[in-house]
Amino acid sequence: MVDATRAYFLIVGMWVRSTMAYRLSFVMMTLGNFAMTGLDFVAVAIMFSHIDALGGFTLPEVALLYGTTSTSFGLADLAFGNMDRVGRRVRDGTMDTLLVRPVPVLVQVAADRFALRRLGRVTQGAVVTAWALLRLDVDWTPVTVLLMPMMLVSGAVIFSAVFVAGAAFQFRANDASEVQNAFTYGGATLLQYPPTVFGTDLVRGVTFVVPLAFVNWLPALRVLGRDDPLGLPGWVDFASPAVALLCAALAGVAWRVGLRGYRSTGS
Amino acid sequence: MRLYAAVAVSGFRRYATYRVATAAGVFTNTVFGFIVAYTYIALWNERPHLGGYDRSQALTFVWVSQALLGAASLIGGGFQEELQERIRSGDIAVDLYRPADLQLWWLANDLGRAAFQLLGRGVVPLAVGALAFELTLPTSALTWSFFLMSVFLGILVGFALRYLVGLCAFWMLDGSGLSLLSVLLTMFFSGLTLPLTVFPGALGDVARALPWSAMLQVPVDVLLERRHGAAGLGAALGFQALWAVVLLLAGRGLQAVATRKVVVQGG
Numbered sequence: 001m002v003d004a005t006r007a008y009f010l011i012v013g014m015w016v017r018s019t020m021a022y023r024l025s026f027v028m029m030t031l032g033n034f035a036m037t038g039l040d041f042v043a044v045a046i047m048f049s050h051i052d053a054l055g056g057f058t059l060p061e062v063a064l065l066y067g068t069t070s071t072s073f074g075l076a077d078l079a080f081g082n083m084d085r086v087g088r089r090v091r092d093g094t095m096d097t098l099l100v101r102p103v104p105v106l107v108q109v110a111a112d113r114f115a116l117r118r119l120g121r122v123t124q125g126a127v128v129t130a131w132a133l134l135r136l137d138v139d140w141t142p143v144t145v146l147l148m149p150m151m152l153v154s155g156a157v158i159f160s161a162v163f164v165a166g167a168a169f170q171f172r173a174n175d176a177s178e179v180q181n182a183f184t185y186g187g188a189t190l191l192q193y194p195p196t197v198f199g200t201d202l203v204r205g206v207t208f209v210v211p212l213a214f215v216n217w218l219p220a221l222r223v224l225g226r227d228d229p230l231g232l233p234g235w236v237d238f239a240s241p242a243v244a245l246l247c248a249a250l251a252g253v254a255w256r257v258g259l260r261g262y263r264s265t266g267s
Numbered sequence: 268m269r270l271y272a273a274v275a276v277s278g279f280r281r282y283a284t285y286r287v288a289t290a291a292g293v294f295t296n297t298v299f300g301f302i303v304a305y306t307y308i309a310l311w312n313e314r315p316h317l318g319g320y321d322r323s324q325a326l327t328f329v330w331v332s333q334a335l336l337g338a339a340s341l342i343g344g345g346f347q348e349e350l351q352e353r354i355r356s357g358d359i360a361v362d363l364y365r366p367a368d369l370q371l372w373w374l375a376n377d378l379g380r381a382a383f384q385l386l387g388r389g390v391v392p393l394a395v396g397a398l399a400f401e402l403t404l405p406t407s408a409l410t411w412s413f414f415l416m417s418v419f420l421g422i423l424v425g426f427a428l429r430y431l432v433g434l435c436a437f438w439m440l441d442g443s444g445l446s447l448l449s450v451l452l453t454m455f456f457s458g459l460t461l462p463l464t465v466f467p468g469a470l471g472d473v474a475r476a477l478p479w480s481a482m483l484q485v486p487v488d489v490l491l492e493r494r495h496g497a498a499g500l501g502a503a504l505g506f507q508a509l510w511a512v513v514l515l516l517a518g519r520g521l522q523a524v525a526t527r528k529v530v531v532q533g534g
Contacts, residue, residue, distance in 0.1 A: 028444030036451040043460040049467050051313040054306075175288035182298035190302050197309040202301075 007103040011111035019116055026117060033120025037070055041128055044192070055196035061224055062194060063132035068216040069191040070125030072155025073184070078118040080110050080160045083167035084181075087174035093265045106255055109167065138223060147219050147238075154240035155215035159184065161247035162210070168251070168258030187212045195221075195229050203229055214243040270367055271375040278379025282387070289387045292337060296392040300333040304400060318464035323403045324491050328462050330396030331487050335418065337384035339425050339482050341459050343450040346377050350433035351442040363526060370518055373433075374426055381422045403491060410492055413500055417486040420507035424481040427514030428453070434518070437525040458484035478514060481507040 019026050044066060048059040057065075086109055089095040098108045138144060166180025173179075187206070195203045195217050207213040207230060221228050222237040282289075304326055311322040320328065336342060350373060353359045362369055396402060405411060432449045436442035454460055456479035463474045463484045474480060485503050488494045494503040 022439075022441040025439060025441040025444040029447055032444060032447040032451060036447065036454075039451060039455045039460065043455070046461055046466060047310055050317055050465070051310065054313065055309045173287050173291075175285050176291040178288065178291040178295045182295040186295065186298045186302055189299070193306050193309075198302075198305045202305070 004104050004107050008107045008111050011103075011108065012114045015111070015114035016116050029115075029117035030120045033117050034124050035120075037074075037121045037124045040070075040192070041066060041124075055194040057194040057196070060132045060135035062192070063128050064136065064224065065194060065216055065220055066192040067125050067127075067129030067132055068151055068155065068220055069188050071122055071129060071152050072125075072215055073159050073188040074118060074121035074125050075152075075156035076159030076163060077184075078115070078122065079156075080163040081115065081118060082113045083109055083163045084170070084177040085109070085112060086167040087170035087177045090171060090174040090262065091265065095262065096264050105259060106164070136224070139225060144223050147223055150238075151216055151219040151223075151240060154219075154244040157244035158211065158215050158240075158247050159187070161244070161251035162187065162212075164251040165254045168254040171258035171262050183210060183212075187215070191216050200229065207232075211243050211247065214240040271371055274367075274372060274375040275379035275382075278376040279383045280379075282380050282383040292384075292388050293391045296333040296336055296388060297395050300330050300392055300396050301399070303329045303332075304396070318462050319493070320462065320464070320491070321403075323401045325462070326396070326400045327402040327404065327491060328458075328487050330393050330400070330402060331490060332459055332483060333396070334389040334393040335385075335421075335483060335486065336459070337388035338381045338418070339421055339457075340381075340429065341425075341453055341457055341483060343446065343453075345380055345429065346373050347429040347433040347446060350430075351436040351446070354433075354436040355441075360529065363529065369526075370430060370515070370522055373430060374423075377426045377429075378422065385418070405490060405492055410490065410495075413504070414486060414490040417489040417504060417507060420504060420511055421482045421486050423511040424478050424507060424514060425453070427511060427518055428478060430518045431514065431521060434521045434525050437528065453479055453482065456480065457482040458487070462487075478510040481510050 041063070044062060045059070047054065048062075052058065054062060086095075089098070089109075095105075098105050101108065162180065162183050166177075166183065169179065170177055187210070190198070190206065191212060195213070203213065207218075218228055218232070218237045219240055222234075228236075307325045307329055308322065311317055311320070311325050315321065317325070332341070337344070350359075353362065362372070365372075397404065405414075429449065432445055433442070435445050439445065456463070456474050456477050458480065463471060463480055465471075466474050475484065485494070485507055489500065489503055494500055
């Protein structure tokens, strides 16, 4: 574990140095990343220039949902976002090279082409979250204070698990890397909006099947002092870390199964 | 001419080869369609007739956007990365050596790709959307043919913009920063994030006059028969054609400047 972490940071360091060779492009990328996710929020703000509440939620409340998802997703994207390249590696045969190196394949794939520019999204999410918390009249108790960082970290772990599971799926269907976008980018878009906007079946699906609701919906509703639309018991709002660990474990198993089933193209 | 037709056909066949990737794209477009559709329903419930659309027209906007996402390259993709890579690696020298015009070559290739993605990735999401929601689709064959014409002009504008971005790789060794900015502008100013008719005041006026609006907003308005009659359609298609010509000519100009500075290192 220690060795794997060390290897991860060594590879990451290498890519950061390599990125810095094209400094202008890096600055543009980071600003672009910041602005790209920022324009998303501009769209939400434009919506609220016409309305006072969406699904019963005000702009600062939606901003909290938006900011927390964006931060969690940004962290996961930073650490594991390049795992959609697994399919390409299987296709062109470069996966074989990774197998012979004395570092876990997962570490190598995750750190491959590490993109520091993705800090742009994390920063933007953090700024929106901070703005929302300033505008909202949150009842700050030790519980809510603890919920905020817990939500961001668990959310990042859940999204990371989705990235890893998606990559594992690519061992089976190596052209299907776009499927995972439905769960990663699609999930991030979904969680920006209040759960009341969506049908109950969809909310149930992202609570029990693909547990994205634990990224921010359930804990954020507690911070906002609102009930969840499914009427789940109160302790569920604190279940995010447990769900995140479970997701990580399942994704780990999926990755192992995928890697074991890997057959080289032989070219 | 026959040469370019052959290039277009091979572009079509190249994308048609990857069936699993196409299915994955359709799946992701459909998932996004549902997510965005629910948020638009919430928005239009609060403000019926927002941006001049009723609810069913707004939903049509969502599903047509998803159907055109691949063909019009609204979130990037297509030839531009390949062109940049060829410029970076120096393979572009071989392309310039061929007895074919560089811009027309890539245009033919991109039109082939777009034709496939319009069929392969466009039809199913729109059909699913029409089954799941009440959409406003025209019954007149004439409207559909004007829509297709408008889509074609939109694809031309999209190509011309991405060609300009791609050529910048002659000056910036790593063009990915610029590509990212290009995608972000396209997503926001084409109407993909939110219909441009919803944009307030001056921002809306500017957004509707920019070339990106020709890629999605104008085709959808033609389909919804908001641009109708000889004058309305003439203005819509003329606007698109004007931007297509201006940007394609700009591409030729930039290409002339760029190719004058190419130095083939040999070896």
